[in-house]
Amino acid sequence: GAGVSQSPSNKVTEKGKDVELRCDPISGHTALYWYRQSLGQGLEFLIYFQGNSAPDKSGLPSDRFSAERTGGSVSTLTIQRTQQEDSAVYLCASSLTTSNPSPLHFGNGTRLTVT
């Protein structure tokens, strides 16, 4: 079946521009997560959705970052006024539930480069 789909796969933007990253989770998965992977930093948690609500957004690095999820499905991560330090791979994951055992299924990520 279809896995987690992310678009675009690559995005190059100029410093100061806004960008939107999209995630289509596996159908029926209620939980959705955004992570960021930077060189030398490993993966860091950004935000978690259960349905359309975000009970944990503690990983968003600044108020330039926001995310929403609609229809319990597609999610969009928006970065406003991008900075060079925002350059990273942004990974989306979904899981059927948050109860054990419910492993995370990751998309291939969006590589963001801010010039």
Add this chain to the structure above:
Amino acid sequence: KQEVTQIPAALSVPEGENLVLNCSFTDSAIYNLQWFRQDPGKGLTSLLLIQSSQREQTSGRLNASLDKSSGRSTLYIAASQPGDSATYLCAVRGAGSYQLTFGKGTKLSVIP
């Protein structure tokens, strides 16, 4: 704050060898521990999930163990193959949390 460490950072073995990857974590109050593999330019693929009440999980040539009290997990790969070459990541979900805390991974190279 949970910290996850993976040693070694890189490992190179000849094809056919059995090998062990190590993961340690600082807070034993966990909900589960997951092992993933990541191929270059790709996302993460879930390999095994061990619930906090379990000691080990097996899938094919892979066996993962969990010792919560000592804050350790190992991933055992039997009869390694070149296709096993990838970065292996360990991630811990804390009790009462929905976040995964990841280690920085072990980059495995299996030489034909």
